[in-house]
Ligand SMILES: Nc1nc2c(ncn2[C@@H]2O[C@H](COP(=O)(O)OP(=O)(O)OP(=O)(O)O)[C@@H](O)[C@H]2O)c(=O)[nH]1
């Protein structure tokens with residue numbers, strides 16, 4: 001990442017640049033003295049930090065805009081650098097003109113995505129977890145993810161990591177005590193200190209590890225999958241829920257050949273509702289690929305809805321019945337003979353029997369409420385224990401867990417403290433990464449690549 005090594009003044013619009021708005025905020029960071037910009041403003045007196053000044057933005061004798069400016073003097077600023085924030089009129093042309101002006105006349109360059117925040121990390125105004133929290137917060141698609149992002153941003157998880165790291169250091173010093181000061185403190189005291197410090201570390205770690213719940217689905221972008229055999233009514237249901245003729249519906253089996261997805265908001269959570277290709281033994285290559293994707297989607301979905309048209313009983317039901325699903329609905333309930341058809345399916349596949357029948361003409365509102373309630377209940381139940389959502393954290397916590405198991409085993413029989421110490425160093429490196437004490441470039445790259453320009 002090129003910007004990692006540069007500290008020249010940067011500029012960006014921190015608000016949406018793609019549409020006109022009442023206001024836009026331009027942020028300039030990393031300049032030496034505010035005086036270098038003062039000729040661009042009509043304001044003549046001194047400018048105190050953290051106060052808002054209403055002034056004209058000028059170029060020579062020409063007034064370009066009426067703006068408000070606020071100066072944040074480093075290190076008491078978002079990223080520790082001198083920062084100037086300008087609230088300007090939010091016409092996109094105006095924003096572009098002012099950005100260009102600063103680039104051409106004030107030695108600024110356009111900031112890379114996340115560069116303001118990267119400097120906050122570099123200047124130790126934010127920890128790596130806080131940066132990730134900010135990323136989560138800014139990209140959250142539910143109130144829950146917003147809360148988690150905010151909690152990370154406020155440093156809650158970092159605090160736990162620091163406490164854990166302190167306990168680790170206590171244990172490490174207990175081991176060193178056994179190496180260097182055994183004659184001074186005595187073997188029994190050293191052993192007692194060693195055991196209790198390891199126990200304390202383990203207990204603290206276990207509470208953290210419990211939050212790393214193995215999840216096949218992605219809670220940050222939960223997917224709701226509608227699956228079933230061809231002609232079971234998947235696209236009809238998809239369209240109905242979206243109140244839009246989004247997917248093609250027809251009586252020709254195999255109409256949907258690849259999955260389609262649209263956003264659906266339930267109780268403040270943004271889900272991806274997915275219509276899939278009907279599962280069957282397809283000879284067509286494209287359809288077969290679509291079916292493979294359907295199965296993958298079902299496997300990794302947050303919630304899967306299986307639709308069964310009982311009038312089309314086919315051998316593929318066997319395969320369907322073995323897939324993972326949260327609810328099963330029988331469609332075509334409006335047609336005569338529905339009950340008999342449904343019962344004959346249930347006789348062979350009783351596992352489909354737990355749930356109701358839907359018809360797109362009858363009781364649909366009742367059904368829809370029942371469906372969205374069960375999705376919401378599942379969402380609340382998975383999120384109630386505050387699982388750790390970020391993959392980097394999950395993976396490092398799992399690494400610490402495996403390393404701790406190895407270390408604990410070693411402790412039971414290994415008497416050579418030098419060997420124990422080298423094993424403990426491996427644990428130390430995972431913990432340091434978790435804490436953000438060491439952050440390999442590729443981690444920084446992957447975190448900051450998510451950020452928008454201006455943050
Ligand atoms: N009578 C009745 N017809 C339905 C019902 N649901 C869907 N249909 C009809 O069944 C046919 C197939 O519906 P689709 O929604 O295209 O089915 P699909 O599961 O998406 O089918 P594929 O895309 O081929 O996998 C269409 O003619 C729909 O109008 C229902 O509950 N009752």
Ligand SMILES: [Mg+2]
Nearest residue numbers: 234235255256
């Ligand atoms: Mg379809």
